[in-house]
Amino acid sequence: xxxxxxxxxxxxxxxxxxxxxxxxxxxxxxxxxxxxxxxxxxxxxxxxxxxxxxxxxxxxxxxxxxxxxxxxxxxxxxxxxxxxxxxxxxxxxxxxxxxxxxxxxxxxxxxxxxxxxxxxxxxxxxxxxxxxxxxxxxxxxxxxxxxxxxxxxxxxxxxxxxxxxxxxxxxxxxxxxxxxxxxxxxxxxxxxxxxxxxxxxxxxxxxxxxxxxxxxxxxxxxxxxxxxxxxxxxxxxxxxxxxxxxxxxxxxxxxxxxxxxxxxxxxxxxxxxxxxxxxxxxxxxxxxxxxxxxxxxxxxxxxxxxxxxxxxxxxxxxxxxxxxxxxxxxxxxxxxxxxxxxxxxxxxxxxxxxxxxxxxxxxxxxxxxxxxxxxxxxxxxxxxxxxxxxxxxxxxxxxxxxxxxxxxxxxxxxxxxxxxxxxxxxxxxxxxxxxxxxxxxxxxxxxxxxxxxxxxxxxxxxxxxxxxxxxxxxxxxxxxxxxxxxxxxxxxxxxxxxxxxxxxxxxxxxxxxxxxxxxxxxxxxxxxxxxxxxxxxxxxxxxxxxxxxxxxxxxxxxxxxxxxxxxxxxxxxxxxxxxxxxxxxxxxxxxxxxxxxxxxxxxxxxxxxxxxxxxxxxxxxxxxxxxxxxxxxxxxxx
Amino acid sequence: xxxxxxxxxxxxxxxxxxxxxxxxxxxxxxxxxxxxxxxxxxxxxxxxxxxxxxxxxxxxxxxxxxxxxxxxxxxxxxxxxxxxxxxxxxxxxxxxxxxxxxxxxxxxxxxxxxxxxxxxxxxxxxxxxxxxxxxxxxxxxxxxxxxxxxxxxxxxxxxxxxxxxxxxxxxxxxxxxxxxxxxx
Numbered sequence: 001x002x003x004x005x006x007x008x009x010x011x012x013x014x015x016x017x018x019x020x021x022x023x024x025x026x027x028x029x030x031x032x033x034x035x036x037x038x039x040x041x042x043x044x045x046x047x048x049x050x051x052x053x054x055x056x057x058x059x060x061x062x063x064x065x066x067x068x069x070x071x072x073x074x075x076x077x078x079x080x081x082x083x084x085x086x087x088x089x090x091x092x093x094x095x096x097x098x099x100x101x102x103x104x105x106x107x108x109x110x111x112x113x114x115x116x117x118x119x120x121x122x123x124x125x126x127x128x129x130x131x132x133x134x135x136x137x138x139x140x141x142x143x144x145x146x147x148x149x150x151x152x153x154x155x156x157x158x159x160x161x162x163x164x165x166x167x168x169x170x171x172x173x174x175x176x177x178x179x180x181x182x183x184x185x186x187x188x189x190x191x192x193x194x195x196x197x198x199x200x201x202x203x204x205x206x207x208x209x210x211x212x213x214x215x216x217x218x219x220x221x222x223x224x225x226x227x228x229x230x231x232x233x234x235x236x237x238x239x240x241x242x243x244x245x246x247x248x249x250x251x252x253x254x255x256x257x258x259x260x261x262x263x264x265x266x267x268x269x270x271x272x273x274x275x276x277x278x279x280x281x282x283x284x285x286x287x288x289x290x291x292x293x294x295x296x297x298x299x300x301x302x303x304x305x306x307x308x309x310x311x312x313x314x315x316x317x318x319x320x321x322x323x324x325x326x327x328x329x330x331x332x333x334x335x336x337x338x339x340x341x342x343x344x345x346x347x348x349x350x351x352x353x354x355x356x357x358x359x360x361x362x363x364x365x366x367x368x369x370x371x372x373x374x375x376x377x378x379x380x381x382x383x384x385x386x387x388x389x390x391x392x393x394x395x396x397x398x399x400x401x402x403x404x405x406x407x408x409x410x411x412x413x414x415x416x417x418x419x420x421x422x423x424x425x426x427x428x429x430x431x432x433x434x435x436x437x438x439x440x441x442x443x444x445x446x447x448x449x450x451x452x453x454x455x456x457x458x459x460x461x462x463x464x465x466x467x468x469x470x471x472x473x474x475x476x477x478x479x480x481x482x483x484x485x486x487x488x489x490x491x492x493x494x495x496x497x498x499x500x501x502x503x504x505x506x507x508x509x510x511x512x513x514x515x516x517x518x519x520x521x522x523x524x525x526x527x528x529x530x531x532x533x534x535x536x537x538x539x540x541x542x543x544x545x546x547x548x549x550x551x552x553x554x555x556x557x558x559x560x561x562x563x564x565x566x567x568x569x570x571x572x573x574x575x576x577x578x579x580x581x582x583x584x585x586x587x588x589x590x591x592x593x594x595x596x597x598x599x600x601x602x603x604x605x606x607x608x609x610x611x612x613x614x615x616x617x618x619x620x621x622x623x624x625x626x627x628x629x630x631x632x633x634x635x636x637x638x
Numbered sequence: 639x640x641x642x643x644x645x646x647x648x649x650x651x652x653x654x655x656x657x658x659x660x661x662x663x664x665x666x667x668x669x670x671x672x673x674x675x676x677x678x679x680x681x682x683x684x685x686x687x688x689x690x691x692x693x694x695x696x697x698x699x700x701x702x703x704x705x706x707x708x709x710x711x712x713x714x715x716x717x718x719x720x721x722x723x724x725x726x727x728x729x730x731x732x733x734x735x736x737x738x739x740x741x742x743x744x745x746x747x748x749x750x751x752x753x754x755x756x757x758x759x760x761x762x763x764x765x766x767x768x769x770x771x772x773x774x775x776x777x778x779x780x781x782x783x784x785x786x787x788x789x790x791x792x793x794x795x796x797x798x799x800x801x802x803x804x805x806x807x808x809x810x811x812x813x814x815x816x817x818x819x820x821x822x
Contacts, residue, residue: 145663149670154717157663174717207814208659208720332711 024162027199032161033058033192036125039168041068042200045096047087047460048072049080053100055140056127058192060098069096072460072494075486077104079453081111082484085120086457089440090415091465092245094121094175095457101127102140105186106147110447112182113151117444118266119243121180123171124152131159131190145186153181161194169202178211179330180243211329215346215354223301223325223342224358228366230299230323232374233259236282236311239266239443240304240328241348247271247436249352250303256359258371260378262290264305265424266443269433279382283311284593285425288385288610291591291599293378294319295611302326304348307337308444309595317598327351385604387429387591392584397562399503399583400426406473406501407431409566413470415440415458419451419480422509425589427475438470449483451476452500456487459496471499471573478504478542479528488549491576499569500578502542505585506530513588538580546578555580643676644705651680652706653732653802656695656713657721657810660686664718668695671712675705681734681799689811692720698800720814725802732802735774737762738784741791742769750790757783768793 030038036059040048049072052060063071074080077099084095095115099108105126115122129138145155154174156167164187171183227233237250247270254261254277261271262282271278282290294300300322305311312318315337326333326340327348334343344351389400403426416431417440418424424441433439440458442450455474462470481502491498508526515523529539537543537555546553552572556562556579569577593602600611658664665684672679680698687694701709706724713719725732742750743766750769754761757779763770773783777800784792804810 146666149667150674206717209717330715332708332715336708 024197024199027197029195030198031058031062031192032158032164032187032194032196033062035161035164035196035198036168036187036192037062037067038198039165039200040096042165043094043168043172045069045094046464048096048098049074049083049087049457049460050098051075051077051080051100051104053104053127053140055101055129055189056098056104056125056187056192058189059125059127059187070460070464072456072490074453074490076484077107078110078449079456079484079487079490081108081122081124082114082447082450082453083457083460083487083490084122084124085111085115085118085450086417086440086454087461088115088120088122088457089242089454090437090458090461090470092437093461093465094123094172096123096125098125099127100140101129101144102142104140105144106142109144109148109151110445112148112184114442114445114447114450115182116151116153118239118442119180120182121175121243122182123168123175123185124182125185125187127192128157128186128188131188134188145184148184151182152184153179155184155186157186157188158191159188161191161196164191164196165198165200166202166204170204170206173204174206174209178209179240179328212331212345213329213347213350215327215344215351219342219344220351220355220358223344223355224362226299226323226325226342227257227259227359228362228369231369231371232297233257233299233301233371234293234297234322235259235261236264236294236300236302236305237261237267237270238264238303238305240306241270242267242304242436244304244329244348245436246304246349246352249349249356251275252356253352253359256356256363258368258375259301260289260293260375262286262293264308264311264443265428265441266439267304268428268431269439270436272434273432274434279378281428283308283599284313284595285429285589285591286311286602287382287387287429288591288602288604289378289381291593291602292381292611294322295599296377297322300324302328302338302340303352304328306333312337313593313597313599313601317600381610385591385610388605389587389590390605392587394584396505396582396584397556397559399423399505399581399587400430401559402501402503402556402562402581402583403427403430403475405563405566406475409563409570410473411471411570413466414438415462415470415472417441417451417455417458417472417474419474419476419483420446420448421477421480422513422587422589423475423477423480423503425510426503429589448480451480452484452487452491452498455498455500456491456494456496459491459498460494463496471570472496474498474500476500476502477509478502478506478538479508482528485545488546488551488576488578492550496576497573498576499572500546500576501566501569502578502580503583504538504542504580505583505587506538507585509585509587510589512585516586516588518594542578542580546576549576551576551578553578553580555582557582641702641705643678644701644709645676645678645699646702649700649702651698651700653725653727653730653800654695654697654699654710655723655725655802655810656697656719657687657814658693658695659718659720660691660693661718664693664716665695667716667718668713671709671716672697672699675709677701677705677709681797683799683801685801687811688809692811692814694810696799696801721810723804723810725804729805730802731805732776732800733774734777734780734800735772735798736780736784737794737796738771738773738787738792739763739794740769740771740787741767741793743767746790750787753783753786759783
């Protein structure tokens, strides 16, 4: 038989001869599908998300009552992927989802890309048509390995059953080690049905994969010396620190050096907001104190962060006076956007554990730098520029107020999840975070619709690893929520009592905000529903929608109703609850740095640009005055 | 710091040697990274090496220093990539093979053959209306040859793309961690 196109050009073994050469006859005889399920069990996987389909049927046939892991049936493959992500972030384990070929696999690509951007450990198993049909445009065929090259950490096309356990062992290791990420395992139906001999453990063959975890000598000494010479240091902490579970080390480093902690979106909660060193999130919608601290710093310590454009604003104007220590496990991140004076490649936790004693030693020898004038400035910013908001003018609720109430009333162990949009920014600004792994949000890719499925995944993780003691609150917008609202069925049927706070403003709020600010209030395609036109309470009526899925639906139009709804929702733990908060559609996220603008031009509230006013309320030393003046010039040029 | 496209007018020529696992799909992953950054590849050649488990990709491209460094780091992240070097022309032997079909008949055949002799290249096919020349050498020699033959009319041309290795007794594959990649 002549080879199919893919066999000829890419990769499928042309004959069985190659495999017969290494024929394995030891181990337990089973099919490739059974081997996949067994390998997941042997890897210690406890929960798997997915949606079945034709090309993955043998695998689903191998899942039964005796299977060690729980299977959670989603209603859409994208949601299965996000649920696996939410699970992974909440628990620190590898999230796993199993979907079918073609449309099932293309649907999950969004989740793969999301996990890739946010470095979430995940294995995505996709079905694939039989090996002889590959490349022939067979029914539900898509080249999913090809399609996911640019958005996954690694991918496999498995054409032989005997490879299944080894590939799964490798995939799991690759997903969780180094810089974590999604690994795609595309499993042909042939390989699922074929017989093989199963053995465990498997020897991995990964000659090209050697992640560096430990930093080497000299850079640590240099970094410690730079701390010693710095009087305005800042720890700029990113999601990598969360993946590395380095919360304690970050706090220790901050306590030791006195450096303030500013975080990116995914790192919120890495150190408790109760700690006065925590200045909050920096960047486009960051606090004045956090953004200001970085702009005025003389030493910027980037820890598991990647200088994203939402953080830096205009790169050339970002932290202009700072020397940079960049700690990251991924060498390709270092020097990508900002040159590092001290590049340190390694696992954040390991590096910090090695760095701290070196700084201690220098302190013992030379004393500790005096940061009191630095903190005087920072404290002033914190005090003068807390996150503020305007009161609604149309009698609806202020969405920011709702978030504050939610935060106040919630269990301190709550896992907070969000979709993408204004509500996400208000959540990250106004929730009091206390621990790492309690904030799950789509950062890098900004995937609307991430919230509900991720919350379900987090709830499954809470049930599995925390005895269900960590309640899950999802803060979502009506636009974001509607992109995956079908998952209410999953939430109800799987018994995951997610609490949903829907900040319903009937518009795509974040896009509307940009239209208000930069597009002359031309609200093109951002109005989702107008009560005056339909006479309906909403489209859909979210209370009815929740009830239609067996969940509890509540509505809040006033502050009293809101507080009552939140109280009720916190008491319901046997099923999902959705609260439809009617909030102001013209509410804005402040502070804000316009895309591509310098962080020095951050607007606190309309008309107030605190970082351009160095001599105002806050008295600074001369060097800072010069920074401020330079920034002001730049502003005029713009 | 990111620059797009990575290849700009006036960018310096670089020769990259990439050792990869001899596996299907590897070239697609590498090519994808180059394409994403608009990296203009002049030539690309892929071949087996002294080790059956390893293939060698030689890429030549005109590219700026900064994006190149970033692309090399990203290439290194690909699991199938074992080793990458940006070869230093001072310590590298670089060769390319070309086949050139020249429109040469009895009126000018001897002139063309004179050029063939001067350049110490070979004629591999003769026809009343054409001559096919096989030439190997570094890029400069090939370009000079083509410059001279252009005048006679080049009917067809194919270049293998550069292959290169460093001078001296060491092999690039010595730096690959681990033993033979077998058992797939």
